[in-house]
Amino acid sequence: MSTKPTSGVSSDVNDISIPSTCKAGCVESFGPDFQLVVKQVAVPEPGPDDLLLRLNATGVCYSDLHYMLEDLPMPKMSDFGTRSPGHEGAGVVVKMGSGVKGWKIGDRAGVKPMMEVCLNCERCWDRKETYCSKAVSTGLMVNGTYQQYLVSPARYTSRIPDEVDDFTAGPLMCSGSTMYQCLQEARLKPGNWIVITGAGGGVGHMGVQIARAMGMRVVGIDGGEAKRTLCMQLGCESFVDFADPTTNVVDEVLKTTDGEGAHGVFVTAGSPSAYQSAPKMLRIGGKIICIGLPPAGSTIAGADPAEFVLRNISITGSMVGGMLATQRCLELAQRGLVKPIYEKFSIDQLPEAVNKLRRGQIAGRKRYSRT
Template structure:
């Protein structure tokens, strides 16, 4: 096993009192040792995703982090390879690498063979079933680790591993074409603001839906043709339809997690429109759907998409390398990771929160 400058312990943000009253503390934890097929990555940056909040709140219908003895969530890490397992030949020490929400896959089933490996039954989640990117040194299976291209810094690459890849996947699966109207409830958030950029780069006409002047300014800067402020507009869906030629959106990408965002999305679409479900509300708090009469009358489709695949992640990173995708990040030093988590939980973040392990 090749090794380079690996300490015995490393700093990590860990969840304390998992559940509704959780908080995060930074403490030293043991550095893991790579197995034969693993790489060890020293992270320079990690994005903080609202899925992490869900895991720490334990408000999704899945087993808790503690079930797997995991204390550090996180799945948007970027850094360098510092140790290789004995069987690893496709990486070398010093290579730049990133980790994504899916930890691995079986690569021996139809889903894996068709590029849908994140739905594989043997695709566990990092930061839930394995220690995640809130921990500075993390393991990753060599075959499922993503390469970071030149021209993409770690503070961009980290968030793209989840948010950028996830919304790229949803845009791809929507089938929208250049010139189509793409609407993003939650456009000023971590996933939404990258969706705005990618949709714009793909030639779509983009409408942002969110609340507040800070998010309006961000969305318009990133390429929205129009912005609807739900704090000021009485009937958001009606205003979206008006903007979209009076017919409605070809696709509504719900990156927000509120019940109201999901309830209004079908009303924003035109005939044969699509509602793309991306944001994860707490279990039992929202419904993605509408009266069947609306489905019939509009030939409406509602589609859920999960995190992006290996290829989706590579494609999203390519957009970044070409200068067409740039996560807008508020960077916190490691010691302020607990404050960063609280700020995201409060819903007061425009763009993405990223933690700098070296600050």
């Protein structure tokens, strides 16, 4: 585990000089052979209702790879002319638009996977604003957090408590809020058994900690001894190594959960096998929550309809969390109950960090680029 980091850029309220250009990770080509390079780009100017943030940290998330690969059934990054991916950043306010109220220079702030929503529709009112038809996806529809300076609408920017450092706050904007939202929507109870596939990964390891903070009992599924060690340290009661050829994953989960199965299976891995095995690990009335995104057309989530009818199981999907889920995650971190695992890279090493993530060389840890 990494020790507590220091910010890559000063957040002193007196140090607010703003350059005309800044470094950014930019995509030069999209698709299977995408290329990410670090360039100098113009520092954006905030509009009347915007904040200009100087980012100290950005997460490197697998969704960024999907955006650059353009392998999901959704609008493509290149369709919007977006240059820089990234959707989980933390930094400091260095400039404000003329209409902004309630913020000041030097305030710490976070950028989430949704840059903006309408806040005036049924989904927004029902705490499902990430599904808003007018939502603007950060790093997909507009430039994201792979750059040192970024404009963010003041009304949808998250405030970061002083007790939560930037390298902790960054991943809470996405992986943390995603898992908090999923666990809330599953409507499980303290003491319930849950399974997290990909428990040692960037999203999964956050889920282990949040679920434990909610009083749930966690079975982690992942591959290798490094993942086993990490998952058990974070609070899993049991770990199942899918990479062990002698292990029957489903049998091991059932054995751990008193032969009944889990109340919920949270699939953070995007592999076909993770989705195929999920229904078999549920008890009667259990729920599958789809989180991991495999390439389009590669995987089907579900089972024979008789399984759903006779065992009263259900399946649903959940995207990233909104403002409330992010705030609750920050509060958990403030209390010391959630702490992401990461490695630090300089902004010049962004291409290296992205390539390591793409090759699966993450050894149970979420990797972060230091700006």
